Amino acid sequence: MAGAAVYAGIRVYQQKSRSAVTKRLHGEAHLPKSPSILTQLKENTQQISQQVVDTLAGRERQQYAAAMDSAADAAPVSAEEQQANLYAGVAFASLGASIAGHVLYPPLALLSIPGLIYTAYPFVKTGYDDLRVKRKVTATTLDLISIPTVTLMGNFMAASLAVSLLSLSQAVLKRTEDRSMQSMLDILGEQPATIWVLVDDAEVEIPFADLKAGDILVITAGQMVLADGVIVSGAASIDQRMLTGESQPAEKSAGDEVFAASLLLAGRLLVEVKRAGKATIAAKIADILVKTADYKQTFALRSQVLSDRWSLPTLAAAGAALPFAGVGGSMAVLLSSLGYNLRIIGPLSMLNFLRLAACGGILVKEARALDVLPTIDTVVFDKTGTLTLEQPEVWQIHTYADWTADEILCYAAAAESRQSHPIARAIMAAAHARALIIPPIADARYEVGYGLKVTLDGKTISIGSERFMGMEGVPLPSTLDNLQNTAHVRGHSLVFVSIDGIVAGAIELVPAVRPEARQTIAALAARGLTLYIISGDQEQPTRHLAEMLGIQHYFANVLPEHKATLLRQLQQDGRCVCFVGDGINDAIALKQADLSVSLRGASTIATDTAQIILMDASLDQFAELFNLADAYNGNMRTNYLISMVPGMVVIGGVFMLHFGVISSIMLYNLGLVIGVVNAMSPLLRLRQQSVSPASGTENRPREDRAELSVTEESIKERP
16 A cells, blocks of 8 residues: 555656656747746655545545545645645655665665654644643643654654654645635636626616626526526526525516526526625525534544543653653653554544545545544434435326326326426326326427426327416316415425316325435434434425434424524534535535535535535435444544553553663554554455445436336325
8 A cells, every 4th residue: 555655656756757858858848937946846745745645545535526526626735735745745755764774874864864853843843832832731742752852862763754654644634624615605606797687678788796786687597596686577497406405496486586596497587686796695605604613623633632631641650750760761651652653543544444435435525524423423314305306206196077197197298208307207207107108299388487388189288387377377176276285285296287278187296205215214223323304394294204214303494594503502402413415505504513414416515515425426325424433433442552552561661671762662663563554454345345436336427316116006096
């Protein structure tokens, strides 16, 4: 593994050098000013360090991160990450010089001193600040004493090894921090330079920046709604999925509200602007995300906490050894470094579990999430788009007059056969389940988004919403009119079918529960986790879904801005909360949660905000995520023992067997080697993966996985 990482780094350097030579041969070298040798060295070190970390983390995770965090990848690398990479590169160069001096020619070890001083300085300075400013003893306080001591003793290789691994662990953490903030700040995407507004009955083009409340915005099909407002004229079908997570387009007409970040699918609207720019709901969500306390950034690594915990006892033991074993014995105790190795082997374990997760189709964007996972005791699921699928399913076919359910379904399927939206797919799936023969249609006319009108066998077939039937002048019988209200309360939707101007029946659609949801919920419940559903729907459909899945707790009628408040209340009750969501309206809750999970294919801001993304766009791997946490927890417990036992042996040996500094360093290095081996052990599980991500299902489109097998039982006629 280490050899592969180093080889990758060398390849980067070779490619950069080859590129520079090629430019000179083609006469391009004189165009840009040649960078200094120091600048070129720093750039090479940056790329080599990044490549080493990415190689250790695995090809799969690197590909997933590139696919999901394109905005983050395009952003410049932070100054902190650049500095961490530079320290890591210089530290390993110093280690190479010290090894050469130890193995080949002793004076060569002196070449490691400048690099050792340079890379050890930040650790020594932090230790000094902790002791003098913060008035506390930490692991870096031991760095303040041990690194200079070992260096002055002439053991350059031991000092270089410790500093190199510490520097690598810092580079790992910086490289695996989530940097995808761009889409939060620019939630509406690339904004146009100009827009069209209505002024004195004439359409006028103005700069987008000049749009203000009171303007009449002109929006046509295919355009993004760029302000919150009220429709004053027109009718349209609007995709609000980015904002609400709801896959079914909303039908809007005069008097209805529209919101920024939604997309006009069909129709034309005149909208009176109520809120523009930073005042829109979407922009406010982005602003709240930036200002919300970020648990991901403030959470301390478990390995750091444990190593800090033993620093003061180690220092006290060293002081106690001074009158009994002299300066040499005291230094031996100090260099025993109880728990100190956790700072090195902990991040290595984390890095390998990130790779293991990626091989299982799970992208852990924020490395610290692995430390949070074992502490989770409550999981809250957003309902729409997370527990339910984009495509609904036919729940019941209501007939009227002398028409049969098969006839109604056949006519509806014929009308929708050329459409690709979720409702059309649900109707077609139900028709195929009944083995109906779908006749071809003569012509079709699409009305804004409310419905379709087609000609079939000399009959005029209209299929669509209640509003569409009203537009067509088709009266609804009282039985079906009342059914509309009942379906709304249940969280269902109705598609009416009329034949030659007379209603023949209605198809009742219900949100389709993800096929893997029941198994996932059962696995989580078996672990003793407390489960919640949070939904903006009414109580009855939310309760029905909770009972169907075996979830005891739910929140219904929740406004988007209140989701984070409910999570905060759970946290104040002492719960450690994981939230699973997929919409812009989930973003604040995702950030509020102790652990946040989203699915590939969700809104960009949800996947940017979430710490963990399930790359197969389903909940199949969610329970496995907690199994991974168990394995990580076990590995870290072993790391803890490995970091403690050598130190205890040294301390006992100092007081009873007169161990000295050399014995202490030898045992420390032995423990370090064993710890590194244990940290790398998760990679052995990779060989047990029967299907690699490259040939698996994680790259299939979400729509392919959303196809449900609709049976006769699921669409049977109910009394």
